[in-house]
Amino acid sequence: MEQVLAFALLGLGPGALYSGIALGVVLNYRGCGVINVAMGAIAALGAYVAYGLRTGGYLFLPPLPLVPAHVNFGGPVGVVPALVIAVLVCALTGLLLDVLVLRALRNASPLAKLMATLGLMLSIQAIILLRFGSSGQSAPDVLPNGPGDVVHLLGVTIPSDEFELAGIVAVAAFALVAIYRWTRFGLATRAASENETTAVLVGLPPARLSAMNTVLAASLAGALGVLVAPLTQLDSTTIPLAVVPALGAALLARFTSFGIAMVAGLGLGVIESLVTYLQSRPWFPTTHGAQLPGVADLLFFAIIVAAMYWRGGALPYRGSLVERRLPAVPKPVRLQRPAIVCAVLCITAFLLFTYDFRQAAINSLIGMLVCLSLVVITGFVGQISLLQVALGGVAAFAVSKLSMSAGIGFPLGPIFGVVIASLVGVAAAASALRVRGVNLAVVTLAGAVALQSFVFDNPTWGGGFTGSPVNPPHLFGVDLSTQASFPTGGGQLPSPVFGLVCTVAVIMAGLLVASVRRGRLGQQMLAVRSNESAAAAAGISVRNVKLLAFGLASALAGVAGSLYAYNFGSVTADRFGVVNALVFVSFAYVGGITSVTGAVLAGLGVTEGVFGHILEKWVGVPASYQLYVAGLLLMATLITLPEGIAGGRRPPPPIRAISRLIVGPGRARRTSAAVGATQGGATS
Amino acid sequence: MTAVLETRALSVSYGGVRALADVDVEVGEGQLVGLIGPNGAGKTTWIDAVCGFVPATGETRLDGRTISGMPPTARARAGLGRTWQAAELFDDLTVRENLSVAADRRPMWRLVGEALTGRESDPPNVESTLELLGIGELADVAADELTQGQRKLVGVARALAPGPRVVCLDEPAAGLDSAESRALGQRLRQVVDSGVAMLLVDHDMGLVLGVCDRVVVLEFGRVIAAGPPEVVRRDPKVTEAYLGRAAQESQAILDASAIGTGT
Numbered sequence: 001m002e003q004v005l006a007f008a009l010l011g012l013g014p015g016a017l018y019s020g021i022a023l024g025v026v027l028n029y030r031g032c033g034v035i036n037v038a039m040g041a042i043a044a045l046g047a048y049v050a051y052g053l054r055t056g057g058y059l060f061l062p063p064l065p066l067v068p069a070h071v072n073f074g075g076p077v078g079v080v081p082a083l084v085i086a087v088l089v090c091a092l093t094g095l096l097l098d099v100l101v102l103r104a105l106r107n108a109s110p111l112a113k114l115m116a117t118l119g120l121m122l123s124i125q126a127i128i129l130l131r132f133g134s135s136g137q138s139a140p141d142v143l144p145n146g147p148g149d150v151v152h153l154l155g156v157t158i159p160s161d162e163f164e165l166a167g168i169v170a171v172a173a174f175a176l177v178a179i180y181r182w183t184r185f186g187l188a189t190r191a192a193s194e195n196e197t198t199a200v201l202v203g204l205p206p207a208r209l210s211a212m213n214t215v216l217a218a219s220l221a222g223a224l225g226v227l228v229a230p231l232t233q234l235d236s237t238t239i240p241l242a243v244v245p246a247l248g249a250a251l252l253a254r255f256t257s258f259g260i261a262m263v264a265g266l267g268l269g270v271i272e273s274l275v276t277y278l279q280s281r282p283w284f285p286t287t288h289g290a291q292l293p294g295v296a297d298l299l300f301f302a303i304i305v306a307a308m309y310w311r312g313g314a315l316p317y318r319g320s321l322v323e324r325r326l327p328a329v330p331k332p333v334r335l336q337r338p339a340i341v342c343a344v345l346c347i348t349a350f351l352l353f354t355y356d357f358r359q360a361a362i363n364s365l366i367g368m369l370v371c372l373s374l375v376v377i378t379g380f381v382g383q384i385s386l387l388q389v390a391l392g393g394v395a396a397f398a399v400s401k402l403s404m405s406a407g408i409g410f411p412l413g414p415i416f417g418v419v420i421a422s423l424v425g426v427a428a429a430a431s432a433l434r435v436r437g438v439n440l441a442v443v444t445l446a447g448a449v450a451l452q453s454f455v456f457d458n459p460t461w462g463g464g465f466t467g468s469p470v471n472p473p474h475l476f477g478v479d480l481s482t483q484a485s486f487p488t489g490g491g492q493l494p495s496p497v498f499g500l501v502c503t504v505a506v507i508m509a510g511l512l513v514a515s516v517r518r519g520r521l522g523q524q525m526l527a528v529r530s531n532e533s534a535a536a537a538a539g540i541s542v543r544n545v546k547l548l549a550f551g552l553a554s555a556l557a558g559v560a561g562s563l564y565a566y567n568f569g570s571v572t573a574d575r576f577g578v579v580n581a582l583v584f585v586s587f588a589y590v591g592g593i594t595s596v597t598g599a600v601l602a603g604l605g606v607t608e609g610v611f612g613h614i615l616e617k618w619v620g621v622p623a624s625y626q627l628y629v630a631g632l633l634l635m636a637t638l639i640t641l642p643e644g645i646a647g648g649r650r651p652p653p654p655i656r657a658i659s660r661l662i663v664g665p666g667r668a669r670r671t672s673a674a675v676g677a678t679q680g681g682a683t684s
Numbered sequence: 685m686t687a688v689l690e691t692r693a694l695s696v697s698y699g700g701v702r703a704l705a706d707v708d709v710e711v712g713e714g715q716l717v718g719l720i721g722p723n724g725a726g727k728t729t730w731i732d733a734v735c736g737f738v739p740a741t742g743e744t745r746l747d748g749r750t751i752s753g754m755p756p757t758a759r760a761r762a763g764l765g766r767t768w769q770a771a772e773l774f775d776d777l778t779v780r781e782n783l784s785v786a787a788d789r790r791p792m793w794r795l796v797g798e799a800l801t802g803r804e805s806d807p808p809n810v811e812s813t814l815e816l817l818g819i820g821e822l823a824d825v826a827a828d829e830l831t832q833g834q835r836k837l838v839g840v841a842r843a844l845a846p847g848p849r850v851v852c853l854d855e856p857a858a859g860l861d862s863a864e865s866r867a868l869g870q871r872l873r874q875v876v877d878s879g880v881a882m883l884l885v886d887h888d889m890g891l892v893l894g895v896c897d898r899v900v901v902l903e904f905g906r907v908i909a910a911g912p913p914e915v916v917r918r919d920p921k922v923t924e925a926y927l928g929r930a931a932q933e934s935q936a937i938l939d940a941s942a943i944g945t946g947t
């Protein structure tokens with residue numbers, strides 16, 4: 001019994017990190033309606049700034065032209081100045097984020113804002129990797145942690161910093177409640193989240209309120225990052241991804257209540273620690289004699305789903321700000337011509353390209369499939385799902401396991417894989433039918449984490465740490481694999497044959513998605529996206545439309561996952577992890593989340609894809625800088641084109657010119673003259 | 685005459701607030717029934733309850749069959765149509781698509797088949813409904829480019845396109861001027877005469893008292909009067925409750941509105 005108590009209390013430290021980040025997320029949401037997924041990365045930024053100052057006496061700077069890598073302070077800096085500088089750096093980051101990025105996106109869809117903060121998260125992670133490398137560091141103590149700094153409680157001995165950290169977040173939460181209740185700033189923010197003009201009347205412009213909230217949020221997260229870093233591993237993913245449980249805690253608090261967010265964050269930390277305790281018991285299930293991975297993540301996901309179900313998923317709609325629509329959904333004019341043109345382009349490319357470009361093109365084609373899946377579920381139906389990449393992983397591991405242990409190869413293996421991915425997707429959708437918008441994003445993010453760590457990292461069901469092999473695909477004795485022999489291509493991997501297989505899959509998927517958009521099914525999806533109540537009143541079954549869309553989207557993701565499996569000959573968990581999931585959604589959004597064209601552009605841009613390869617080979621951007629550049633580009637694109645490159649009603653001229661070449665002339669357009677002619681005609 | 689749509693003791697509470705209390709309303713075959721009352725009287729709540737959007741106690745019957753407890757989609761498919769006070773069009777679709785997506789009641793597997801084969805077919809009724817409401821020219825305009833008045837008309841057309849047994853219209857004339865409103869009244873009458881029962885909620889007294897066969901008056905969630913327009917118009921309870929002014933003054937306004945519609 002003492003041990004249970006000891007483990008529970010040892011969870012307070014990590015819980016304080018979740019709490020602090022969750023408080024930052026809630027603050028940022030109330031301040032300007034953004035779900036800031038970079039809050040964990042900002043905490044990590046604070047932790048690393050303090051680390052650099054205290055161990056090396058330097059402040060690291062982001063890689064920029066003419067800017068040095070470090071500013072030297074000539075010797076290690078003390079605890080307090082390091083903490084202050086770290087918080088100031090985080091505050092400045094928050095200010096820049098608000099003024100340069102969020103302000104420009106004030107009227108954009110919530111998804112666009114979320115994607116922009118994702119750009120910041122990726123940039124910060126990339127900076128950490130560039131400055132400190134990929135191996136972890138251990139941060140020096142901040143709070144006193146000597147042998148005497150312990151608390152004896154009911155027969156157990158616990159380091160006192162666990163309690164101090166919990167106390168700090170509790171004080172922070174109460175301070176925030178007080179600020180929001182009694183200061184002019186807090187009252188104005190509360191008013192602004194209901195109605196912007198009210199805030200103007202109070203005398204504080206919404207833009208300044210938003211900046212103040214973002215700065216406060218970033219400072220808080222940064223401070224917690226510095227304080228908690230000694231208790232966890234310091235690297236580019238651990239603290240940034242602590243945002244996932246923190247988002248869960250913020251969701252439980254409906255992105256509104258500081259108290260609930262604080263308690264929920266601590267609670268999740270305690271639960272995680274208790275799971276560690278349970279796993280040390282002999283009766284707890286193991287896999288191959290090793291600990292079952294990801295039990296805590298699975299539990300987090302279950303808690304979030306249960307809470308959403310219990311609360312009915314009611315949303316805190318932020319006045320005018322949150323209810324922004326996703327970009328318009330263009331209706332494809334033709335199907336045949338673009339399909340044939342794209343097929344010819346792809347075939348020519350695979351016959352002519354050298355092996356490295358063939359590999360990049362294959363990566364892009366598979367990326368297009370993932371993005372098509374997102375076009376269906378997010379673009380057409382408006383459901384923000386971060387689960388699609390993980391569903392691809394489900395199919396990939398199914399293909400691998402079926403091929404290795406049951407001898408089921410091509411095409412039956414991928415077919416089963418796609419079916420399993422669809423079933424998992426539909427089951428997830430059925431349990432989250434009443435969860436919408438950004439809330440769904442948070443729930444599916446937790447689901448993706450659970451799938452990754454509980455299933456994919458499991459050596460029996462998934463790949464463990466080594467990956468899970470796949471037999472190459474054959475059909476009627478013909479080798480379709482990446483090693484297939486072919487007259488062109490110089491015998492180097494990957495074979496053009498596999499490229500052609502991917503081409504066929506992408507063209508068929510693109511045709512299917514475009515055809516859905518043109519038909520009644522697509523109209524039903526758009527009706528559900530516009531207005532669920534009105535759709536129900538018009539006799540459309542909102543539930544069936546959503547389930548069908550999730551099924552279709554998951555199947556497309558499953559096809560992508562199966563091709564990944566054959567592409568690399570082995571399936572590893574990290575390829576289907578949450579960071580990749582977020583990266584894919586951001587590329588899909590930047591390309592244009594509402595059309596096949598957008599998915600094609602997004603696929604060309606994905607990591608290790610065609611654009612990336614051109615950047616690396618011809619422009620000379622080294623691969624290690626690509627994540628950094630991608631993060632910055634993501635923010636820059638969103639600021640200039642908040643609806644994505646091909647997402648708006650009028651894409652930029654070069655895109656229009658290219659799509660006219662591929663699709664052909666004669667795009668049906670509504671002129672405003674046509675509208676003018678019918679004004680008032682209603683009653684004539 | 686049998687009632688196409690009727691509610692018996694329909695009650696709705698929002699938290700502690702009783703928004704509807706034991707309301708009985710009946711819409712007969714071929715009838716146009718007006719539902720009026722001051723702001724916050726519960727008119728929209730009645731439509732929401734009948735269409736399954738808020739939990740309610742009491743009974744709702746469509747063609748004699750009870751539909752209480754059915755989800756909104758099932759009620760719509762059973763022949764109950766509605767419009768919304770704020771139009772609530774499908775903004776991503778054109779006007780014609782707004783109608784055809786509502787009118788197409790084929791099962792989902794047929795639609796999937798259509799998507800796979802790439803064949804498209806438009807349900808009947810769509811063009812004729814557009815013509816009936818005089819918005820044929822708007823067919824290919826995107827819904828989010830319409831004026832407020834046009835949006836209301838498209839909302840009515842969308843409710844009528846599937847060929848319902850009965851429709852409930854929530855303030856279709858808001859946003860129209862008085863001439864447009866009168867024209868709408870005539871069109872609604874035509875629809876009713878073609879065999880669709882209708883319940884009309886509106887604040888335009890001229891419209892409601894002018895075209896309806898029967899009028900039901902709500903106040904604070906209760907029926908305070910019901911009957912033919914001329915009887916309701918003379919009811920002192922209505923004049924007092926509805927306008928909340930001195931009875932005589934409101935009588936003058938009601939009379940003026942009656943003259944305005946030429947009845």
Ligand SMILES: Nc1ncnc2c1ncn2[C@@H]1O[C@H](COP(=O)(O)OP(=O)(O)OP(=O)(O)O)[C@@H](O)[C@H]1O
Nearest residue numbers: 698701703721722723724725726727728729730769
């Ligand atoms: N979702 C809701 N939650 C709580 N109370 C509500 C809700 N919707 C309506 N009400 C309350 O129920 C009562 C009836 O509202 P309802 O919208 O039905 O009135 P109405 O007759 O349609 O008014 P109006 O003419 O202004 O449209 C009002 O007091 C309103 O404040």
Ligand SMILES: [Mg+2]
Nearest residue numbers: 727728729769
């Ligand atoms: Mg109303």
